[in-house]
Each structure stands twice: as structure tokens, then as C-alpha cells.
Amino acid sequence: MxxxxxxxxxxxxxxxxxxxxxxxxxxxxxxxxxxxxxxxxxxxxxxxxxxxxxxxxxxxxxxxxxxxxxxxxxxxxxxxxxxxxxxxxxxxxxxxxxxxxxxxxxxxxxxxxxxxxxxxxxxxxxxxxxxxxxxxxxxxxxxxxxxxxxxxxxxxxxxxxxxxxxxxxxxxxxxxxxxxxxxxxxxxxxxxxxxxxxxxxxxxxxxxxFESHEIASYLINHLSMGQDQAIQIANMADGNLSLALSIGNNEASDFSDMFISWLRVAFKSDPVEINAWINGVAELTKDDLKNFFEYGLHFLRQLMLSSLSDDIPLQLTSKEKEVAQKMTALIDMEKMEIMAGILNDAIDMVNRNINTRIMLFSDTLTIGEMLRNKT
Ligand SMILES: [Zn+2]
The missing domain is CATH 3.40.50.300 (P-loop containing nucleotide triphosphate hydrolases)
Incomplete structure (x- = not known):
């Protein structure tokens, strides 16, 4: 080295x-x-x-x-x-x-x-x-x-x-x-x-x-990753290159699609759809499941920043920004906090090997209820 x-x-x-x-x-x-x-x-x-x-x-x-x-x-x-x-x-x-x-x-x-x-x-x-x-x-x-x-x-x-x-x-x-x-x-x-x-x-x-751009350039050079994906992962890794590499080395690393579809499924709260979504997510390894929740936290942090001021440059790709805009119309700061709490608890539960299916089901219903209750 x-x-x-x-x-x-x-x-x-x-x-x-x-x-x-x-x-x-x-x-x-x-x-x-x-x-x-x-x-x-x-x-x-x-x-x-x-x-x-x-x-x-x-x-x-x-x-x-x-x-x-x-x-x-x-x-x-x-x-x-x-x-x-x-x-x-x-x-x-x-x-x-x-x-x-x-x-x-x-x-x-x-x-x-x-x-x-x-x-x-x-x-x-x-x-x-x-x-x-x-x-x-x-x-x-x-x-x-x-x-x-x-x-x-x-x-x-x-x-x-x-x-x-x-x-x-x-x-x-x-x-x-x-x-x-x-x-x-x-x-x-x-x-x-x-x-x-x-x-x-x-x-x-x-x-x-590390700075986000340093992590992105490492991912591009060492994992031959495309720029958009590298930036997305770097943003979410928050200076932690180990985390960025662990996410980047995994095939199923487009957490933004997964997260967005989670919000959609939660909003509708149709049990059949929830089950189908959980079936997909349950395939993830324990580490990836944690990475997924970490991604959710990153997304929420950016969402909170964006509702504080228009001037803060957001660490989100353009696709994520679109979703963020729709979401700020649905939930306020207080709800974002509650949702962050749910994600933090979820990470904790995965660490403790608690049944993730049951957890995901109840979290999805809670989030759905929150999304539908306009403030
Ligand atoms: Zn030498």
C-alpha cells in the first residue's frame, strides 16, 4: 500500500x-x-x-x-x-x-x-x-x-x-x-x-x-462502477469506504428503487402487495437488509435537509430528487423523524436476528398510515 x-x-x-x-x-x-x-x-x-x-x-x-x-x-x-x-x-x-x-x-x-x-x-x-x-x-x-x-x-x-x-x-x-x-x-x-x-x-x-467524491472515484476505479451509481452509494455511505464497498460489491444494490417501491406499497397498504414486496426483500442477506435500511435513513436525512432550505445541495441523484419532491408534499418533519426511528429500530432488529418478515409487515402498515394521514 x-x-x-x-x-x-x-x-x-x-x-x-x-x-x-x-x-x-x-x-x-x-x-x-x-x-x-x-x-x-x-x-x-x-x-x-x-x-x-x-x-x-x-x-x-x-x-x-x-x-x-x-x-x-x-x-x-x-x-x-x-x-x-x-x-x-x-x-x-x-x-x-x-x-x-x-x-x-x-x-x-x-x-x-x-x-x-x-x-x-x-x-x-x-x-x-x-x-x-x-x-x-x-x-x-x-x-x-x-x-x-x-x-x-x-x-x-x-x-x-x-x-x-x-x-x-x-x-x-x-x-x-x-x-x-x-x-x-x-x-x-x-x-x-x-x-x-x-x-x-x-x-x-x-x-x-473520506469525502463523498473520493469514495465515488474509488468505486468507479476499483469496481468499474457507473458514475450515477457510484455517487448514489458514496452519498449514502457518508464517508465510510468500507460500507460503500460492501454495498457496491453487491448485485442488488439499487436500494433507491427498492425504497421507492416500499413507500408506494406502504401508501396503498394492500396486504397482497405488501406480502409480495416482503418476499422480494426477504431474499436479501442480513448485511444487505441493513444496507437497505441505511439507505432509507440517508434518503430521509436528505429529505429533511431539503425541507429546511432550498439552498442546500442535496446528495441525491435526479431520480431520487423527483421522489423526494413528491414525498415532502406527503410528510412533514415530525413524520420523517418517526420514520427514521422505525428504520433505526429495524437495523437494531436485524442485528438481533428478529423475524424480519413480521417486522417488515408491521413497519409497512405503520409507514402507510403515516403517509395517508396528511398533516
Ligand atoms: Zn521502496
């Missing part, structure tokens, strides 16, 4: 490049970016830059021996640590990131913007909770205390230190008495979930969320 592979974020890249140029790389830093902001790819690009044997002004060369290895995530001086669940044929307390390293590399190769949810699916985690355990921490300490293999530097990228237990405090020794040329890059999404002791000793680098 190179800096140039990451859309936008010029300022964050510049700050990191400067750290290396001035030889002022903090021993421990925390890259903080919410899900889908690309904090992990940024850490990977940063590590590649530090390890590159032929560093350019703004990026790694991408061609030297070291770059070839960091590109495949197999550089012996670049270590990874991340939340895992129990490995096959092992006890949980004996399982470390190493047991999942081949899977980790494959996941990164596939899509470095993967979310924790997707990582759990890749590990086949089912319902077990991931963490970074004591054995892992002890191994990190050992590894970083050894000599480096090929480079003069050693780097540890720890993804989601939120999943360190209190034993994570053992890392403090490494942070406070660092060995020379050893750098820790913690990549986190949620500052509040990190051990305070660790957080306070790391230098913070905020990785901002």
Missing part, C-alpha cells in the same frame, strides 16, 4: 512524510479514524514509506526489495497484531494474531478497507467476541526486543487496540522504554474504548473520513 493508493487526505499524508523526513517519528502513535476512513491503509502506507530502501519525496518507491515485501504484507520487520477469536484446534488463551496471519494477508490483499464485521466473518467468528490477549502481548514484546531482520527499523501495526484487555497495560513498557528504531502504530476507530494509560502516551494522528 502506497500513499498514492489512498484517495485524498493530503494533509495527513504530508504530516507523516514530514515525520520521516525530519527523522522525528514518534515511538508510539495512534491513528484514529472511524470505520471506513482508511486508517489501516494509511498505517500500511506509512510503514511502507519508513521501510522503503529508495524513499521518494512523497511516497515509497513501490519497487525496491522492501516495497515488494510490504506490498504483500510479508516484510519480516513489519509486524501485525489484531483482534482474533479462537483458532481451530487451539485454546483461546493460546491463540494469537499469528494463527490468523495468512487470512489477514488475504483480507488485506482483497480489500484493505475491510471493517471489523467483515474481519469477523472472514475468521468465521460466529458469535464469539474477538480480543487481543496476554499471549499476544508477550509475543509482541519479545519480537520487538529482537534485532530487526532486513531493515534498520521495526514496526508494529496494531489494528483496533480497543480490543486489548487490561493486560494491554504491559505494552506501556514498550511505549515508555522503546528500543531504538522501533515504532508502534495503533490504528483505532473509537478513542473512548482505548485504555486511558495507553491513549495518553501515544501521539495522536487523526485520519479524517
Amino acid at each position: 502506497l500513499f498514492k493508493d489512498i484517495e485524498g487526505k493530503a494533509e495527513a499524508k504530508k504530516r507523516l512524510v514530514n515525520q520521516v523526513a525530519r527523522q522525528r517519528i514518534p515511538h508510539a502513535q495512534l491513528f484514529l479514524g472511524r470505520e471506513g476512513a482508511g486508517a489501516l491503509p494509511m498505517a500500511l502506507a506509512f510503514a511502507s514509506y519508513i521501510l522503503c530502501e529508495n524513499r521518494q519525496d512523497e511516497d515509497a518507491c513501490g519497487q525496491c526489495n522492501s516495497c515488494l515485501k510490504t506490498h504483500k504484507f510479508i516484510h519480516p520487520d513489519l509486524h501485525f497484531s489484531f483482534p482474533v477469536v479462537t483458532a481451530q484446534n487451539k485454546k483461546r488463551s493460546d491463540t494469537t494474531s499469528d494463527d490468523f496471519l495468512p487470512l489477514w494477508r488475504k483480507a488485506l490483499e482483497n480489500n484493505p478497507y475491510f471493517s471489523l464485521g467483515e474481519w469477523l466473518v472472514a475468521m468465521d467468528a460466529d458469535k464469539s467476541l474477538p480480543n487481543i490477549n496476554v499471549k499476544e502481548i508477550n509475543e509482541i514484546m519479545q519480537r520487538l526486543n529482537m534485532m530487526s531482520y532486513e531493515s534498520e527499523y521495526k514496526i508494529l501495526i496494531m489494528w483496533l487496540p480497543e480490543y486489548l484487555g487490561v493486560e494491554g497495560n504491559r505494552l506501556l513498557k514498550l511505549i515508555e522504554e522503546p528500543t531504538d528504531n522501533t515504532f508502534l502504530v495503533l490504528v483505532a476507530e473509537n478513542q473512548d474504548m482505548i485504555l486511558q494509560t495507553i491513549l495518553s502516551r501515544c501521539q495522536l494522528t487523526v485520519i479524517p473520513a
